[in-house]
Amino acid sequence: MRRSTILALAATATASLVLSGCGGSSGGSSDGKQQVAVADVNSRPLSDIKQGGTLRIAIEQWIEQYNSNTADGAQGDASEITADVEPVLFRTDEHGVPQLDPDYLVSAQVTSTSPQVVTYQLNPKARWSDGTQLSWRDFQAQWKALNGSNSAYQAADTSGYDQISGVAQGANAQQVKVTFSSPYADWQRLFTPLFPAAAYSTPQEFNNGWTQKIPITAGAFRISQYDKTDQTLTLTPDPKWWGTKPKLNSLVYRAMAQTAITDAFLNGEIDEAQAEDPDDYRRLVKDKDAQIDTGSRWDEVHVTINGAHGPLKDVRVRQAIGEAINRQATADAFGSGLPYKVNLLGNHFFMPNQQGYQDNAGVYGKFDPTAAGKLLDEAGWKDNGAGKPRTKGGQKLEVGYLLSAGSPQTTVDTAQLIQQMLGQVGIKVDIQKVPDNDFFDKYVNLGNFDLVSFRNTDSMYPSTLVSTYQQPQGKNLFQNFGSVGSPQIDALLKQAAGTTDKTKAEALYNQADKLIWQAGNSVELFQRPQVDAVRKGLANYGASGLVNFTDYAKVGWVK
The missing domain is CATH 3.10.105.10 (Dipeptide-binding Protein; Domain 3)
Known part of the structure; x- marks a missing residue:
């Protein structure tokens, strides 16, 4: 799923995850149409999912800019892929309620209201791919790049960050104190994903350092291959990951035109396809290997x-x-x-x-x-x-x-x-x-x-x-x-x-x-109603309502 993004109407198939609440469409209307579900996924515990396998997802274009805080990187596919390999501090559930991710945060809470201060305690196990621990410096670099005070940073959105007056170290380098100049209600959406100070501290790094590559990661997956010729991007589990081991062996994104996605699904080339288009729906609903999921997405x-x-x-x-x-x-x-x-x-x-x-x-x-x-x-x-x-x-x-x-x-x-x-x-x-x-x-x-x-x-x-x-x-x-x-x-x-x-x-x-x-x-x-055709046997993946980012470490194929 994408967070605060723009998508062409020729947009990619959507990936999503809900770990609670699963069910088909229910209810109806005076014209006989069904209401879509809040969320509709094949929700399973990790014990039901086999180790291994590949998930193949279509995206609408080859990614040129992976910094999702720039105008070019705010495009939906780039935002999703970046969030696959960078720290997502809060994930929203199917109802849009933020939930702290313990792989990155021990705690995060408002510790003062006048002025508003949010104190983050980072998981000491969390490390960037260059070996350094996540720290307050990463928060500080991101704030400086996105607060609008330096126009050399080509930031797509300064909201929230422009209300922060300071970012400082707390009791240790893994404790972060973020002070706001004025109250900010949606503080949990900031610093998600979190970007590394080592590749975010100058306008040059911010604007150009993420072009056609992601220089540093800190997620369950890492990018193992960029294949522009084949228009595929391959993610594999990061052996240095400190959290729950991912079930999938690989996650493959493939750029293709929207008009090709349905055929690609029916031909067994990808594992999810949007079915909101009536012509696509009529074809996909007949596929014996397809499960039609619906959700109430933003x-x-x-x-x-x-x-x-x-x-x-x-x-x-x-x-x-x-x-x-x-x-x-x-x-x-x-x-x-x-x-x-x-x-x-x-x-x-x-x-x-x-x-x-x-x-x-x-x-x-x-x-x-x-x-x-x-x-x-x-x-x-x-x-x-x-x-x-x-x-x-x-x-x-x-x-x-x-x-x-x-x-x-x-x-x-x-x-x-x-x-x-x-x-x-x-x-x-x-x-x-x-x-x-x-x-x-x-x-x-x-x-x-x-x-x-x-x-x-x-x-x-x-x-x-x-x-x-x-x-x-x-x-x-x-x-x-x-x-x-x-x-x-x-x-x-x-x-x-x-x-x-x-x-x-x-x-x-x-x-x-x-x-x-x-x-x-x-x-x-x-x-736009969320109607997805998902390959049968795929767990914790489908139409997820108001979930912001998929946790692919929990996605996999049923045993």
Whole structure:
């Protein structure tokens, strides 16, 4: 699973783990669709799992940047792979509740509230692959790289770290005292994964030291082979690992287009495939070696609007796009061939099955082509009649819609549906397909698009989304790739992230969400249901709900 990441709609198959709670889909709705489960895995004790075997997983592209705290490395596959081999201090369970990992931490708790101080006691057995113990210096290096004080560090997200005033050694090098300048509720999401000071202490190391390689590890697995020609990455158990010995002999990631994943699963080449696409589902559900798992993942599908250039700089045009899109039609189209309910989404921070959710779309997410037309009139775009783009000063109202070339048919269908909807109000949309490997690196991350659709996933801590909606600083877009924000939104997000009262924090995030809808930052479409085909016999692996990172040491094949 991925933590606070962005995924192309042509995204990779998803790996996940739940050690408690297992069951099939239950419940239903008025249209006969089933509700997906909270979590659905083949949960087994380690004694039921045989020693050995390989797990093969598809990823969407070859990884160029493994530092998941940079914009390029925040891409989902890179984040997941890095977390496989680096310390994950807290893993969330299927309900999104953080659980301390004893392989890395003896304890971690708030030891003072004024100011807020969190004291970590590291497991003395925990060591980096260069032989040094994990220590307070690793925390200090990561804080300095991510607190935003030095723009030379190309950090994707400074939230949380920018509220830390100091990181110091406690009673010994394995005790860390982190002091906050203002209260921060989601402190358990910080320093996960933890990165080594030996490869993180300078901008050069941070920005370039993790390009096409992971220099230092500290996990149950290590990377034993990078094969760019074969587009495979092989992880094997680290013999120096101090925790429970992994059951698998190897974990192999293979880069491939989304359109190839179903065939690869059916041909026995990989062991998990997403089955949310109706065509894929119909094929995968018939496979005698497949188990269909469902879960309620933090997974949203949206359209990002680039307000940095062209006609989309005008908030009225952006708002018109929101009112011209029939969001319910996109959800219905996506789920038309699935037996599971697809939930319409009216919030940028919370899922419909998550505490804090309320529908904030209002008029800016209500399908109203007449209102959209009035906004375009006010913006000076002349209506030239049905089927013709509007014009202003001799220019046509024309925008591009960026797609990854390997997108599945449902994604193409969504783009074409939106193309038709916007065309009806006089906005001409050109669908632009780009190579899978360039989609993020050369387009999305650089703000090189007009409209684009991708997924934000696994943001169980709402503060992880601050960088998605905060105003860019110079060339650093953070993860607000469309550059649409405001001082008011920034202030509310900062206040929410610093509010330790959960109910009050949720109210602040919802206030910010209303302004995000109004600003035309993006149009939320629907919560993507988690439907996975998993190879039968695979244990502790499947659709895991709100789990953030898989513990692959516990994954394996049933005896």
